[in-house]
Amino acid sequence: MSKLRDWDNLEVLHRNRLDSRAYFTSYKDVDSALNLKNKNRKGLKLLNGMWKFHYSSTPEESPQNFYEKDFDSRDWDDIRVPGNWQLQGYGYPHYTDLIYPFPVDPPRVPSENPTGCYRRNFYVPEDWNGLQVILRFEGVDSGFHLWINGKEVGYSQGSRMPSEFDITPYINIGENLLAVRVYQWTDGSYLEDQDMWWLSGIFRDVSLIAREKVHVEDFFVKTQLDENYEDGILNIETKLANVDSIEYRDCKLRYILFDENLSKVGETAIDLDLSFQCEKTVSIDIPVNKPCKWSAESPYLYNLLMILEDLKGNILEVVPSKIGFRTVEVKDGNFLVNGVPIMLKGVNRHEIHTDLGRAVPFHSMEQDVILMKKHNINAVRTSHYPNHPRFYELCDKYGLYVIDEADLECHGFELMGDISQISKDPAWEKAYIDRIERMVERDKNHPSIIMWSLGNESGFGSNFKAMTNWCHDRDYTRLVHYEGDFDVEVADVVSTMYSSHEKMEEYGKKENMDKPHILCEYAHAMGNGPGGLKEYWDIFYKYKRLQGGFVWEWVDHGIRRYTEDGREYFAYGGDFGDEPNNSNFCCDGLLRPDRTPTPGLVQYKKIIEPVKVEEIDLSKGQVKVKNIYDFISLDHLNLAWNISGDGKVLQSGIFNMPRIEAHESKVVTIPFDFEKKYNLSTDLWLNIEFVLAVDTPWANKGHVVAWEQFKLSSEYKLPVLNIESIPNVDVKEDYKFIYVKGCNFNLIFNKLKGQICGWNYEGVDILKEGPKLNLWRAPIDNDMYMIKHWKEKGIHQVQHRIDNVEMNIDDKQAIVNIKTFISPPNGDWALECRYIYKIYGSGHVELSIKGNPKGKLPESFPKIGLQMKLPKYMSRVKWYGRGPGESYIDSKEANPFNIYNSTVDELYTPYVYPQDNGNRTDVKWVSFTDERGMGFSVIAEENLNFSAHYYTTEDIEKAKHLSDLNKRDFITLNIDYKHHGLGSNSCGPVPLPQHRLKAKEFRFNTRWEPYSRGDVDGI
Template sequence: MAFDSHSLAELGFRGPRPTWQEPGVTGIGREPMHAPLVPYPDAGAALAGGESPWRLSLDGTWRFLLLDAPDAAPGDFAARDFDDAAWSALEVPVSWTLQGHGAPAYTNVLMPFATEPPAVPEKNPTGLFRRRFALPRAWDGRRVTLTIGSAESVVYVWVNGVAVGMGKDSRLPSEFDVTAHVAPGENAIALAVVQWSDATWLEDQDQWWLPGLHRSVTLTCTDRTWIADLALRAAAPERGEGVVEAELRVGFSGAPEPGWSADLALVDARGRTLAEARGAAVPVFRRDAPVVELVDGYLFRGHVARASLAARGVAAWTHETPVLYRVVATLRDPAGAAREVVSQRIGFRTVEVRDNALLVNGQPVQIAGVNRHEWDDVRGRAVTLEGMRRDLLLMKRHHVNAIRCAHYPNDERFYDLCDELGFYVVDEANLETHARWSSLCHDARYQSAMLERGARMLLRDRNHPCIVLWSLGNESGYGPAHDAMAAWIRRADPTRPLHYEGAIGKDLHAAAPVSDVVCPMYAAIDEIVAWSRSRKDRRRPLVLCEYSHAMGNSNGSLADYFAAFERERGLQGGFVWEWADHGIRRTSADGRVDWAYGGDFGEAVHDANFCCDGLVGPDRTPHPALEELRTLAQPVRVSARDARSGRVEIENRRWFTDLSDLAARFAVEVDGKPVQRGALALPAIAPRSHASVRVPLVRPALEPGQTCVLTLRFTSKRATAWAPAGAEVAWAQLPLRFGELAARRPVAAKAARGAPVSVDVGAHAIELVGDDFALVVDRDAAAIASFAWRGAAIFERGPVATVWRAPTDNDGLRQGWMRDVQGVLREWRRLGLDRLERRALRTRARALRDGGALLALETEWLGADPGQRLRHRQDVTVDPAGALRFTDVFEIPAAWSDVPRVGVVLALPAAFERLAWLGLGPHETYPDRRASGRFGRFASSVTAQYVPYVAPQEHGHHLGTRWLSLVAEGGPAVLVTAARPFGFSASHFRAEDLTAALHQSELSPRDETVLHLDAAHRGLGTASCGPDVLPRYRVKPGRHRLAWSLIPAERPPR
């Protein structure tokens, strides 16, 4: 075939008015959207699924050339015989900027260029792709289509030098009929992908700008008369019967021919046919006579065969019971011969909104959801099936039951997995105009493109039972296009409610007829509670489309949100923002791995690390906050009726299944040590029901001051797709308190024999020396300078007052324009809390009658305003054996109304690496994120306390600590106890190291172990995008006290 050099202009790829600058031109030569259908030669193959002889993948190696603009393309690059040998080789699917071609850029709201819509920059990266393929001989004479799964932001297609078409919408496929352009033997495909287009203004979605071919490219072969679409509806079974309503659309290459029909069968997972409908006629438009043509002009609804399949005994589909069936459709020609077979999976379920509830099969399921972008830290948006499955299995293990596709339709395989595993999905149109929030939704030039994005999404995805809500987009204002889209979707699919936050905004009482749920983002708890109690809206539920922003060390008050969801009418949960950090993996010259974010590629406009706001890291390492979500969403809850007698109440929090699949075990633990274990007879408690169960407790022998708890674990009896048999599904812990032990005695160092402590007071130093130890005080600093025991250094930088923590992302972003508008960090720095100046006030020491010594140290710490200062008094009692008893009293000035922490910090040699503690663990806990902390005795290491948040920050804090020990390799141990539970963290980094570092690779562990002991510590909140720490979790000014002991020993406590 000869190449027509005018074809570059024919599609508007280049020229004076390119189609990539025409909002009203969304596609050229593109086939209508339909369900993802794979044709098979027979019903057996269609039922089995898998590879089809009528499908050919073009994934793999393509030739690639990156240009600065479309006009730079060689005039004949699309020609069949064009020599592309000098081009690069790229593996498709691909985000080309992550393969060394150009650079990625990240923005949240602002566009990465300064133009007005629909204009884009003249410098417009354009990727040319070429590939050769051989058409199978069996395909000769049949219809052939080419599908581009995803192209950002617009793709132009040529086959054998002939212009085929163009498609916009980076998150839905573009399919082209190439039958007339392919031939037996070798063929050539050329694609041009333009990064910036008018459509870019509709895809401003808080993400990396990554041009490329992000999903598969495929060829499909069908009969000349083919199954063009198959639409299925299957409501939840009623009175034991399930009904599938099917519509099969037929395409004709030539003139429509009467006499074609379709057979449909409903088949279960074991291959049994449950229902059949044979001979469903495919109507054609009749022109037999004028009156017939007139009547058909009114009544004809397309070449669509319709049938109902009714079957008894089918199971309902839910997130707990994702039972799937398959509809097999066979197209027959007028002679009755089978010409093509396809199949689609379905689930029987009903979704409706009424009485302030989103009902799935009649039940108001609480949404424990997450927002999820498509992301791979190496491949970008070219996600793999294995990556999707990894995400979903991890979600199932952590009791996530719902996913919002933020903010575009996902790869079609993702919905298949959600159908299989059981998730409720909000399918969202690829529409966000964040940078022009209130204008583009009223811009007539964009109206058809906006409507089309919602319509094409529905037409592709409507057969999936997992999809329970259609979303009209995200952060796109509210205008006529949304009204049109809502009307179209309601008519096309009346079985699902609609979701659109843009019509709600900050007014939770907005009428917003386009949204069947009240779906605000980042609303505070008091706001949603006030909405519930107002009862102004008696139909719609409130489901937070985004909340609990998971940026860095975050998700404070998630338990408070869950408490409101369960307590208040109409509050039905929400979707945590978001699932995964969007860091880009990189390796430094010395082999250190970390993740890049906005600004790391030299882009002038960026939003720094705001893309790193997930419950898991870019490599899917779970953050501790994910464990908090898992605990709050777990399906079993336990409360005490009479814990001392072993009587507990067990509640099944599920909506559709009982607890017969779970086994239960209990343990009685005293100071973290199990003293009794056993199995528990767990009834098959019905959904949303509870039962009283007696645990066969044997009352333990306790000493004053010991803590006794009852721990219950619920495990799976059999393996699931996401966890092996025996995996923990839920847990609970109840305190066991006995009256005579209610008073806790202070835990202090025991007096030990030895020579009396000598006290030597000099002008600049005080030395306290015993048989086994030496303690030196720097009088100029009013602080302990060193402490050694039996010749080994215990700490080298004494316990001094601190109110600073390395800022979390919620405290305040440290880079980008948002650092100037968000967080309490600005106030902390204005007060000078990060650079307090220490002044020594008083140092005194004296010997005690019992042979010990008393040391009194007083300091003040001045902020930016010298009139505002922290006063710290530290009394230290030193016994002859070297045990130190501290009493620290802190006076926080009233002007410091909200400080990060109050406590002391000391530095031990780095050899103190082995760590153990009795308290909450095993992961970090904070005042407003502690529901998932279990009380127990934990053994770990200082190194393991590091939590690799993409941007280094405060981490590793542990609440409710009774004692901790640090053991040096080949050396002594140190025990820290306290009269009351305290907080601590142990690290090889100082707070100032974490404050200064913006990437993990900028950190180098110090040759010391930094130990923080806190009397009070601020919560985490979600202020990077949402409410700040609630007042009850903040550190108030005034007096704070910390009484604790440090005891050196040869070995740690047992």
């Protein structure tokens, strides 16, 4: 066996890396520290930018002595740092879910180990002379060696954690050379098998830090509240560098605590010479009377300054820190924040940018946090590694609870038959502890972090027990989380993944459980979905020990690419020739790769909204408003209301919400004129919105936080035809066609196909072909495990046999009765179907569909409905039903009832992997017209669904990317009776029983009306 290298030697986690510490910046003076003035940061220089770069397929093939000062790298390429080399033209991105993309032989890694050599010069100014200079890497994937001016400094691995080196002995004043050799694979890669792209290189910030010989090396702030959660104590442990130096005895450490308005709250000082000589760590307490407490709802931050001075009062450095007073504990089977059992309305967030990969810029992090706040999300799990350190600052500031997760996943061992293989191997214990230690030490001062997570999907064993012991010893202020601890031996909370609604009911009913339960992953948001969110939250609120969960996941991992003709698409596994791969399984977020919200995110916002409204007496405008917040009252909101009908606002108003405390309710009267009568033949609705009363850091005044809608009256009825006033109808027939002619319309039936083959109104073609019974939809990602059954039963291949076409005529109408037999080739089941058309001389068409399934039926149908083709100019859409967005039977609550206008283009939802999309449900009527208002409407006897695309179902099903779709010269219109639910079965439960479309006898009726209205108002 060949000699182990640093990168596949378990005994080498680093060489000369400095001890882990908190992430912070020093400033020159108090004012700069309080206002975080970057220009007055003390001794900090970023080395981001363009570096020289050489790529080789193995470490051995990388240039020898490339780190020497006289090495000529002028013909090397330039590469951006931070950045991943696969996204800058070297190697290729590789996506796997749990598959290791190399042979598994721990700790050995492939000899073909892509290697990147980096070089750049940096300048050390004269005023750094005599200071300690540290070189800091925030993240390098996966391991690297470091040289300064030709001399080896050290080695580190662990991709998503910082590495610091003292380079003081190696530098000169003036020009210096920095050289880094990065390895794609290290033994640490066995611990980094997360569900994401494999991307390499220096992908986070690189910086130089210059410090006085005596300086604050590290600190740990902990807040404590008394048993009544009223008064607090701020404890600060400060670790000082070079305590044995002579300079140490001439220093003083002052602590000043300010509130958010920079008014002084408390102050204390330590004379290091007299009190703590030769101590490395000093600890002090600052009592605070009735501090404002931090929570995700009210993220109050104090400002702490640690001022290191000499005895003459000269400031050596000022270290600022944001402080949030809060406690986290488990009591009586719940975890509490500040004494209150909270609900985690969370998401899992990977670090990914559609253009920059894992080099996520700050503005994108902030965009994520603001979007979360705007969509009522209050928690984030950093799946499955520590995020960029500045992300936690944003969570502190805007208010998000954080489960901070260690960079540890060895999921691929599951495929080897023992997922716990290295988790129970003592030889790996040091590597496991290294992962939790570096995360905790870096992030320990953030109030937003309420739990430390040991990692993800790595089985269980002695190494996790060792991690937990280390974690509890180091930090008693937070809980420990690990979903893989199935028996909850060490974790402080019970955590499961993708538990079904039925399972969550069982968990909620469990008695004598001293630990709370969360779903660290659920509601897999892959493609169209997830469905069933409302039912999950009904269960969470039903049982005391269930405290919410984290949707998988926040954003699609698609990488932006363009076709040769310039069309944009988002690449996923396999698009770069990466084998093996898990295809588009990385596109499973509530945001598209460009961070556009999906319908799933809009639905999640609605389901987890923090205000609920119940009807009390609508005739008097009385409703009960319940505050679902855990801490804050509702007086930060205004209540905006209106009465609407027929698409028009008939009354409206806005008023300040009364003070309703957290978890309390109050009856509120909406001051509308309920005696007022309207001459309407449609439903009357009361619409209520709870909007921000003032601007906040994350949204402006008027932002809608929650809403509800109540039907005041049900005036809508299917219009009655006045038979006496209807013109006569003229009908002709031959062996193939039935020709129906009436007032300004012509309609042609193809008897051999049993469907309309042309409908002309006022000389304009409004229907090309159909309707035809349709049971198939372009499979959605969440149909993943149903598709096999559906296709085995041949639902996608059914054939329509026309058994009989009969026609009856009187003066006013033609009745066409079509009997069909629908079955797949060699099928063991069939659908006997009957279409009954009543075509009136006025142009109205009443269509009744009856279906009788027989034989060995499928478990369910994807849908039952009618499909037809319209001329492509019939692109204007108007409907009365749920909207404006996409909705399905188990994901519709986010769409209120109203009259909406759209276009066929706007109906489309552009999922990364094309699939069924754009459905609107609970629709009473829908119209399609051209730009001049010529077209037709479809009116339902019961509610219907509709969708319309410029693509056929087959086009969408065959496409792998949006760029594969080419518009047809017609519109495919679906008028559907019912749909099978969405569920989340790409990695979660199937739709609930009430959302499954069972194969049973059905009947639905519609009325079709051609019309011409220039203003297209109403139908």
